[in-house]
Amino acid sequence: MNQERLFKVLLGPHMTEKAAVLADAKNQYVFKVAADATKPEIKKAVEQLFDVKVDAVRVLNTNGKTRRTLHGLGRRNGFRKAYVSLVEGQAIDFADAE
Amino acid sequence: MQVSVETTSALERRLTIQVPAEKVDTAVDERLKQTARRVKVDGFRPGKVPMNVVKRRFGDSVRQEVLSELMRNHFIEAVTQEKLNPAGTPEIEPVKMNAGEPFEFTATFEVYPVVELKSLEGESVERPVAEIKDADVEELITDLRKQRATFVETDKAAETGDQVKIDFEGFIDGEAFAGGKGEGYDLTLGSNSFIPGFEDQLVGSKAGDSKDVEVSFPEDYQAADLAGKAAVFKCKVHAVKQQQLPELNDAFFAQFGVAEGGESAFRAEVRKNMEAQLKQATRNATKQAVFEALMKANPIEVPRALISGEIDNLRRQAAQQYNLGQDFDIGQIPADLFKDQAKNNVTLGLLVGEVIKANELKADDALVDELLNEMAGSYQEPQKVVDYYKSNPEMLRQVQGAALEQQVVDKLLSQAQVTDVTKTFRELAMPGQ
Numbered sequence: 001m002n003q004e005r006l007f008k009v010l011l012g013p014h015m016t017e018k019a020a021v022l023a024d025a026k027n028q029y030v031f032k033v034a035a036d037a038t039k040p041e042i043k044k045a046v047e048q049l050f051d052v053k054v055d056a057v058r059v060l061n062t063n064g065k066t067r068r069t070l071h072g073l074g075r076r077n078g079f080r081k082a083y084v085s086l087v088e089g090q091a092i093d094f095a096d097a098e
Numbered sequence: 099m100q101v102s103v104e105t106t107s108a109l110e111r112r113l114t115i116q117v118p119a120e121k122v123d124t125a126v127d128e129r130l131k132q133t134a135r136r137v138k139v140d141g142f143r144p145g146k147v148p149m150n151v152v153k154r155r156f157g158d159s160v161r162q163e164v165l166s167e168l169m170r171n172h173f174i175e176a177v178t179q180e181k182l183n184p185a186g187t188p189e190i191e192p193v194k195m196n197a198g199e200p201f202e203f204t205a206t207f208e209v210y211p212v213v214e215l216k217s218l219e220g221e222s223v224e225r226p227v228a229e230i231k232d233a234d235v236e237e238l239i240t241d242l243r244k245q246r247a248t249f250v251e252t253d254k255a256a257e258t259g260d261q262v263k264i265d266f267e268g269f270i271d272g273e274a275f276a277g278g279k280g281e282g283y284d285l286t287l288g289s290n291s292f293i294p295g296f297e298d299q300l301v302g303s304k305a306g307d308s309k310d311v312e313v314s315f316p317e318d319y320q321a322a323d324l325a326g327k328a329a330v331f332k333c334k335v336h337a338v339k340q341q342q343l344p345e346l347n348d349a350f351f352a353q354f355g356v357a358e359g360g361e362s363a364f365r366a367e368v369r370k371n372m373e374a375q376l377k378q379a380t381r382n383a384t385k386q387a388v389f390e391a392l393m394k395a396n397p398i399e400v401p402r403a404l405i406s407g408e409i410d411n412l413r414r415q416a417a418q419q420y421n422l423g424q425d426f427d428i429g430q431i432p433a434d435l436f437k438d439q440a441k442n443n444v445t446l447g448l449l450v451g452e453v454i455k456a457n458e459l460k461a462d463d464a465l466v467d468e469l470l471n472e473m474a475g476s477y478q479e480p481q482k483v484v485d486y487y488k489s490n491p492e493m494l495r496q497v498q499g500a501a502l503e504q505q506v507v508d509k510l511l512s513q514a515q516v517t518d519v520t521k522t523f524r525e526l527a528m529p530g531q
Contacts (some may be wrong), residue, residue, distance in 0.1 A: 016141035020148045094154070 001034045010044040013094045015082060026085065029092050033082045042082045046092075053087040080094070101176040109185075109208045109401050115176050116192075117168055126157075127166050133160060173205050180332060183210045186403020202249050208401035213452045223391045223514040226383045226521045230372050234523040238368060239346070246353065249284075249339035253303045258288040261339040262300055268331045277325070281309045282336070293319070300333065311524040373473065376523060385503070388510045393442070400444045402442075408440035409433050453506050462496035462505060469497055469504070 006065075014030040022028040035040055039057040047054050064076035086092070100116040135145050142151070160404045169190050177184055188207035195201055249261045256262050262285050268278030295313040303309055319325040344350050351364040360459045413436065453459070470487055474480035475521040487493045 014141075015139075015151070017146055017148075019141070020151060024148075029237065 005041070006048055007039050008047045009034050010049065010080070014095075022083070027088065027090070028083050028085045031082045031084060033080050035061075035080050037080060037082070041080075042084065046084050050092045052090040052092060055085040055087045057085070058083045099172060099175065101180060102182055103182070106159055106206070109211060109399060111182060111184075111207060111209055113173070113176050113180070113182075113205045113207075115172050115203055115205065116167075117172055119198055119200050122164070122168065122201045123197075125168060126161050129160050129164050130156065165192065165201065168201065169203050171204075176205075182210065183402035185210045186407060204232065208403050211398050211400065211448070213396065213448060221391050221395055221514045223366055223384075223387050223511065223516050224519045225387065225516050226380060227518045228376060228380065228521045228523050228525070230369060230523050234361070234370055235365060235372065237524070238372060239365075240343075240419045242354070242368075243343040243346075243350075244341075246344045247341045247460045248344070250342045251305070251337050252340045252341070253305055255304050256287060256335075256338040258297075258301055261286045261341070263336040263339070264300070264333050265336070266331045266333045268329050270324075270327050270329045277321070277331075278329070278331070284339075287334060296331065298334070303338070303467070305335060305337045309333050309335065315366060372523065374472070377472075380476065381504070384511070385507050388507050388514070389446055389450075391514060392447055392453075392510060396449055398445060398448065400441060400448065404444045405440050406438070407431075408444050408468070409436045412436040412440055412443075419473070450503070450506055453509065454502065457509055459502060459505050460507065465501040465504060466494075466497055469501055473497075 011032040011034060014032050015028070019030040021088060022030065031042070031046070031047075039059060039060070042057050042059070043054045046052065046057075059080060059082045061080050062078045064078040066075045099118075102114045102115070104112040106112050121299065130149065130152055133156055134147055134459045135150060135450070137147060137152065137156065139147050139151065139155065139335055142148075149374045166399075167191070173188060177383050184207045185420050186208060188205045190203060190205045191205055193202040195203075220238060264283055265283060266279065266283065267274060285292065285297065285300070287301055293313055293315055299313070300309065309332075311333055312328070313331065314328040315321075315324045315326060317326045340518045346361055346364075348360060350361070354367070413433075416436075440469070471480065474483035487497060
């Protein structure tokens with residue numbers, strides 16, 4: 001896997017209440033990732049970009065919501081989300097990443 | 099909090115104030131907690147945003163905000179602590195403001211001068227005194243008649259003071275020029291409304307005369323192409339009108355609001371008005387003289403900040419006076435125009451304030467009433483005016499201010515050596531006429 005691909009995998013941190021709680025309680029960080037990203041790719045990208053050790057990665061696809069507009073039904077874009085657990089003692093500060 | 103005072107010039111002080119780091123941090127945290135309750139961040143329910151997210155998002159701006167607030171508060175605290183009396187707004191500048199370090203800032207400002215009031219003991223003040231003589235009344239009535247004068251056609255030769263109705267056309271070197279023509283113009287001889295020499299040459303003309311008036315435009319005439327040139331005006335006099343003063347009869351009196359009582363009532367009314375006018379004028383002149391003496395006896399240095407504030411006030415007043423409207427930028431009026439006046443006003447304000455403080459003067463209710471009645475006297479229903487003023491605190495305060503000023507003047511007068519200078523009514527009440 002080349003270096004360029006790594007920068008395309010992570011789309012950004014997913015900042016929600018749930019993510020904030022998980023970061024505190026389980027040392028898990030949530031990212032939006034490219035639709036075709038795999039777990040090993042994500043692991044490697046996070047490890048390299050944030051200089052941390054990743055324990056595990058879980059991924060899931062969210063579907064976009066359907067919206068009804070003047071011009072009939074429409075669908076918002078969905079995205080692929082990754083929950084990344086870090087090895088104990090590691091942390092990510094998004095202050096410089098956002 | 100550490101404060102050090104530097105004296106940079108006679109009236110300028112520089113405060114250097116240090117606030118410990120913990121104090122700043124707790125203040126910032128406090129403020130962040132408050133912000134956390136209000137802010138809305140995507141992905142979080144309102145009020146449920148965790149502290150670290152809030153800190154990351156708003157930390158810097160909140161810190162700035164807190165610091166500027168701290169500067170204001172500590173400045174006030176420091177000023178009270180050092181017992182300084184700042185004039186105008188201070189210039190506050192942060193010096194060190196890194197997180198974890200004590201926060202340091204300087205405030206530069208001017209202080210009010212300490213006035214050691216010298217009394218007017220031994221100073222001489224000229225107080226104008228005037229009496230209204232019958233001749234003064236007579237003169238005023240003549241003035242009033244002149245204002246209402248009518249012009250009646252006569253076939254005599256025109257004299258100064260008469261009105262002539264003329265057509266005129268001006269020529270320079272035999273050629274007519276723009277704006278040099280008029281028809282049926284009523285010109286009052288001796289009113290100096292035309293270029294110098296023009297009116298004089300029409301003296302002695304009769305109705306139906308034609309006359310060539312030879313004049314030269316003055317060097318500083320407003321139209322540059324005409325200035326300094328010699329011109330010939332061909333004039334045709336249509337009529338000569340003589341000024342006729344209205345007779346002193348009831349119809350004339352009625353124009354001035356004296357419907358009954360005839361001439362004696364009219365004279366009494368005129369005299370009453372003159373007396374009020376004289377009283378006012380005497381009071382103003384005395385005040386002026388006293389204040390001038392006060393300023394001469396107490397030369398003080400005044401803070402520049404106050405002067406520039408006063409200049410703005412004067413500018414605004416001037417703008418209002420000339421109806422320049424709300425949108426007018428008062429900065430357009432040059433400040434130099436008001437500099438001296440502003441300095442005088444500020445100096446006087448400080449000195450008068452000091453006199454009030456030194457003598458513990460308060461607006462005297464009796465005097466306030468007197469001033470009110472005096473003012474109301476010229477209205478149709480004096481009692482209503484008095485009641486209106488009394489029911490309106492702001493208006494009443496104005497009168498109280500005037501009363502207080504009066505008391506200051508009286509107080510100073512009692513200290514100074516007063517020489518009475520006799521003046522005529524005309525000199526005092528109508529300066530510049």
